[in-house]
Amino acid sequence: MFDDTLKAVFLSGFVVGSVIRGLYTWRNRPSHRPGDRKAALDTLLLMLASVGLVVAPLFYVLTPWLDFADYHLPIWAGWTGAAVLAAALWLLWRSHADLGRNWSPSLQIREGHSLVTRGVYRHVRHPMYAAHGLWAIAQVLLLQNWIAGPALLAVFLPLYLVRAPREERMMLGHFGEDYRLYMSRTGRLIPKFWR
Numbered sequence: 001m002f003d004d005t006l007k008a009v010f011l012s013g014f015v016v017g018s019v020i021r022g023l024y025t026w027r028n029r030p031s032h033r034p035g036d037r038k039a040a041l042d043t044l045l046l047m048l049a050s051v052g053l054v055v056a057p058l059f060y061v062l063t064p065w066l067d068f069a070d071y072h073l074p075i076w077a078g079w080t081g082a083a084v085l086a087a088a089l090w091l092l093w094r095s096h097a098d099l100g101r102n103w104s105p106s107l108q109i110r111e112g113h114s115l116v117t118r119g120v121y122r123h124v125r126h127p128m129y130a131a132h133g134l135w136a137i138a139q140v141l142l143l144q145n146w147i148a149g150p151a152l153l154a155v156f157l158p159l160y161l162v163r164a165p166r167e168e169r170m171m172l173g174h175f176g177e178d179y180r181l182y183m184s185r186t187g188r189l190i191p192k193f194w195r
Ligand code: SAH
Pocket: 095, 099, 102, 103, 104, 105, 106, 107, 108, 109, 110, 114, 115, 116, 117, 121, 125, 126, 127, 128, 129, 130, 167
């Protein structure tokens, strides 16, 4: 029964997260579609992410077909998952709000792109990816199933390792010294509290 509560918590978070993402995708819809090969690689990586983020969890929550691979964690782990999911949603919302018109799902410099260094970007360069990392941890704790639980973690880690350095090269190429300075005072996912 507790499994069902955790699935319901996850599903509620999933709906809220989808509304946040959908709202900003609509607000920032591009006037034209970039068609170069870099964008194609990016699209491929995003499709891979959606398997761990959308397909596997929904398949698990809405059908009984993956139930054979369930695992069971203590109750406190489930509630920790709910708290981590809430933190992920907050960070997802704040990072979209702070990036504003500069956000795009694929790696690109938009027309009139400005470097955002305030809000949640004041301390970390990749709060949106951090939100997805927190989401991936919450998924392991809430969806206690060997397929759906770690699905996002499995795709998020390689995606992040490929994407963050490419993104930073792109930002350095466009913003030069401003981005280099910004890099020196921020962490990638964790604030440089020790500075
Ligand atoms: N890596 C960031 C943003 C992800 S969205 C995060 O995790 O929060 C990807 C787009 O955001 C990229 O195409 C890039 O153009 C833009 N972007 C990333 N950091 C930015 C910043 N500090 N200011 C403005 N745009 C940024």
